[in-house]
Amino acid sequence: MNSSVERDIALIDELRALPAEAAWVEFKGNNTDPDMIGVRCSALSNAARIEGRDTAYMLWGIEDGSHAVIGTDFNPDTKKKGSQPLPLWLANSLQPSIAFGFRVVSHPQGLVVLLEIPAATGAPVTFNGVAYIRIGSATPKLTDYPPRYQQLIERLQPYRWEQGVACQHVTGDRVLSLLDYSQYFRLTKQPLPDNRAGIFDKLEGDRLIVRDVGERWNITNLGAILFASKLSDFESSLARKAVRLVAYAGKNRAATVTHRHDGQKGYAVGFEGLVDYLNGLLPKNEHIGAALRVAQPLFPELAIRELVANALIHQDMTVTGSGPQIELFQDRIEISNPGAPLVKPERMVDLPPRSRNETLASLMRRMGMCEEQGSGLDKVLEQVELFQLPAPLFRTEENSTQVVLYGPRGFADMTPEERVRACYFHAVLKFLSGDKMKNASLCARLGIPARNAAQATTVINKALGVGLIRVADPEHPRAGYVPHWA
Numbered sequence: 001m002n003s004s005v006e007r008d009i010a011l012i013d014e015l016r017a018l019p020a021e022a023a024w025v026e027f028k029g030n031n032t033d034p035d036m037i038g039v040r041c042s043a044l045s046n047a048a049r050i051e052g053r054d055t056a057y058m059l060w061g062i063e064d065g066s067h068a069v070i071g072t073d074f075n076p077d078t079k080k081k082g083s084q085p086l087p088l089w090l091a092n093s094l095q096p097s098i099a100f101g102f103r104v105v106s107h108p109q110g111l112v113v114l115l116e117i118p119a120a121t122g123a124p125v126t127f128n129g130v131a132y133i134r135i136g137s138a139t140p141k142l143t144d145y146p147p148r149y150q151q152l153i154e155r156l157q158p159y160r161w162e163q164g165v166a167c168q169h170v171t172g173d174r175v176l177s178l179l180d181y182s183q184y185f186r187l188t189k190q191p192l193p194d195n196r197a198g199i200f201d202k203l204e205g206d207r208l209i210v211r212d213v214g215e216r217w218n219i220t221n222l223g224a225i226l227f228a229s230k231l232s233d234f235e236s237s238l239a240r241k242a243v244r245l246v247a248y249a250g251k252n253r254a255a256t257v258t259h260r261h262d263g264q265k266g267y268a269v270g271f272e273g274l275v276d277y278l279n280g281l282l283p284k285n286e287h288i289g290a291a292l293r294v295a296q297p298l299f300p301e302l303a304i305r306e307l308v309a310n311a312l313i314h315q316d317m318t319v320t321g322s323g324p325q326i327e328l329f330q331d332r333i334e335i336s337n338p339g340a341p342l343v344k345p346e347r348m349v350d351l352p353p354r355s356r357n358e359t360l361a362s363l364m365r366r367m368g369m370c371e372e373q374g375s376g377l378d379k380v381l382e383q384v385e386l387f388q389l390p391a392p393l394f395r396t397e398e399n400s401t402q403v404v405l406y407g408p409r410g411f412a413d414m415t416p417e418e419r420v421r422a423c424y425f426h427a428v429l430k431f432l433s434g435d436k437m438k439n440a441s442l443c444a445r446l447g448i449p450a451r452n453a454a455q456a457t458t459v460i461n462k463a464l465g466v467g468l469i470r471v472a473d474p475e476h477p478r479a480g481y482v483p484h485w486a
Contacts, residue, residue: 010214071110436480
């Protein structure tokens with residue numbers, strides 16, 4: 001017996017064992033009226049969300065009162081409504097669209113048809129424009145019961161990729177082989193329990209795994225993407241979200257590739273190794289101290305760490321076929337991730353961060369892989385100014401977000417756009433620290449000698465001209481400058 005059939009039988013038996021018909025489960029003998037099924041799909045989906053369940057179920061071939069398996073001759077693949085196959089007609093009649101699924105199961109006691117119905121997310125599920133709800137064995141219109149309607153609205157949740165299932169119905173042994181659970185305990189600074197039950201309780205508590213039927217477990221997308229021993233052990237859509245690193249010998253992609261690294265481990269398991277590997281590839285600048293020559297990396301390590309973590313956290317996991325990518329050139333590093341940012345690129349530093357993956361972000365912060373919420377990009381800009389590098393570039397390209405960090409370049413070698421961008425971000429940092437940008441502070445930031453302060457004035461005037469900064473106090477122009485949104 002294959003594992004999917006085994007799971008379905010275990011699921012059917014668990015549902016049959018319920019003491020009474022729950023609001024999110026319905027048993028039928030052979031009643032296969034399409035309109036009845038449509039109404040029940042709406043009612044069960046909405047009821048499941050109210051009850052805090054992710055899935056509702058409808059089963060044929062089960063006696064309603066006793067829950068005994070009596071078998072059925074219902075075949076959802078051949079059943080039609082008018083000229084349309086039942087599944088297609090049902091999909092067109094339910095809004096918003098839900099990913100329901102029929103399965104015919106050869107239960108040891110008879111043939112059973114199992115219909116899995118996802119709980120409502122975002123809006124109540126309607127059938128032919130009407131939302132229904134389950135109350136006892138009845139399925140009245142949802143609008144006839146305002147308290148239930150309000151309860152449903154309060155509990156509706158948007159789709160969360162993190163809680164999707166990466167691997168279903170696996171044994172405890174398989175969970176422990178697929179996930180590097182020891183790293184979870186090390187990184188979250190928790191002692192490793194001395195028994196399996198304690199390990200599973202902790203993993204379940206952080207929603208890395210959830211209980212399935214038949215004493216089996218489901219590994220969530222969150223658990224797999226963070227703690228997979230090998231991402232390739234999971235389906236290809238998840239494996240493609242591994243981090244890819246490519247280093248070039250020159251300044252463009254036509255140059256020889258010197259190093260290529262396709263990540264295999266989950267983000268948390270492989271993060272430290274990835275950052276160390278990347279830092280080992282970075283060119284070094286030699287600084288002469290009081291007595292020693294000290295080799296320092298071309299890019300600040302703290303900035304690299306934060307930007308890599310940012311790419312992992314803020315990517316759009318629903319974009320298929322791509323994952324975070326790091327490209328190292330002789331003069332810059334480009335870090336990109338799938339999905340457009342949720343805030344404008346020029347406001348990423350000052351606005352509170354918005355992440356599509358809040359659970360993943362929270363856990364990565366707990367494990368110390370990135371700064372506390374809202375302070376990460378501040379640190380990047382501070383490091384860039386400390387190293388007197390050109391300002392980083394934040395940009396969006398065809399449903400992706402990219403950050404470019406440039407190597408050392410003097411003021412004379414910066415483009416006019418780079419100078420204005422450095423001016424803007426300098427004004428942002430000053431404002432966030434309760435200060436204002438002035439000509440003298442911009443001279444220090446750009447490495448302009450005081451005797452050439454007019455060069456800083458030219459940059460400030462250009463930044464004013466394009467509307468990135470403004471005079472802090474029009475009545476006292478010498479008071480300094482602030483970002484345009486301040």
